[in-house]
Amino acid sequence: MSGVLYVIATPIGNLDDFSPRAARALAEADVILCEDTRHSKKLLDRVGAKGRPLSFHEHNERDRLPEVLQILKSGRNVALISDAGTPALSDPGFPLVRACREAGVAVVPLPGPMAAVTALMAAGLPTDRFAFLGFPPETAGKRAQALAEAALLPMTVVFYLSPHKTARQMPDLAAAFGERPAVLARELTKIYEEFIVGTVAGLAAQLTAEPPKGELVLVIQGKPEAKATDDEKQETLARFTAEGLSGRRLAKALQERLGLPRGEAYKLALSVDETAGDE
Structure with a gap:
């Protein structure tokens, strides 16, 4: 009988946000797939995990698939975690989950923290519909095209931003979204958690002048729908x-x-x- 793949969301800053159910599954897993085994050590030690840590990140996840599937088919349980947040959502995991589904291996999600949803909870922008678009593309041309398409969406848009890339990416965001209302969430669930309210253009100017620290989530109001005549x-x-x-x-x-x-x-x-x- 095959083992089970547990897809486990981990804290994005505050370890107290980790659920008892997730902690139990992580502690009991035979093998633990980590985006960075050194980064995850603190959490693994906290829950008393005894399973074998195995690196599993965007650069090796496809090469690791045969090995992980063999582990699962041998009857051992595997836990999949990322450095922070929910695996397979702007983090490694999607190819493995798909491969498990195709191979008939059970996949059990253990929900928990996700930066995009956490930011939406406190942004004060519409949440009935939203589009999570992850990190903007790296290359300027692809980024400009993706942002132009995102600006047409009639729903709230959520981006992840890396602090060391905001100086070159925020001007592109400002060009696409202009004075659209937006909220920048920084250091979510941590001591210096902060929400900055403004417009995309205003936030771009602010971040260019004062480069931010910590991981960022940018929540932008969707394009207003044209009113019927x-x-x-x-x-x-x-x-x-x-x-x-x-x-x-x-x-x-x-x-x-x-x-x-x-x-x-x-x-x-x-x-x-x-x-x-x-x-």
Whole structure:
């Protein structure tokens, strides 16, 4: 019988954020895949892990796959962790998880800290929809194209930034997003945790003048959706009415199709009933 791959999210700064369930799985694993075995030693010692640490990072993960799959197929359990946060999300792990699924090996996720979600929780920007885009591309051309595409998204956008790269990347972000509202989260869950509120252009100027320390998460408001014109509202209303929609169903359809506030959609739907009553 094959072993189990445990994908374990680890603290992004505060070790007290590590769940008892995750600590137990990490302590009991036979082999522990670490992005950096030296970095993970503190956490492994804290939970009393006895498993064999094995380096597993972006430069060797594909070469390690056969070895790890053989370990799992031999019946031993494997824990996958990154330096901080959730594996496979802007961290090593995706190829291994996919290979395990294809090989019929059980994969058990143990949720926990993730910098992107932690930043969203306190940013004060819309969270009903968001796009997590990881780190911007390294090369200038690819970065400019990716940022231009991201600026068109009608939802909150989240980027990771490395402090030593912000000086060359923030101007590109400012060029793509301009005065779009944004929040920069720094040193999340640590002693010097900080949230800086402003616009992308303003934050770019600030970070260029004062290079930041610590890992960064940039949360940017999505592109505002164009408001429907009165003609578009009436045309859509007439089409839905002709399809037999009325009352709440009509209001909900108008809200979803035109992006109207709930109250306005119901008022527009009600106008049909009032018109019918006048006739």
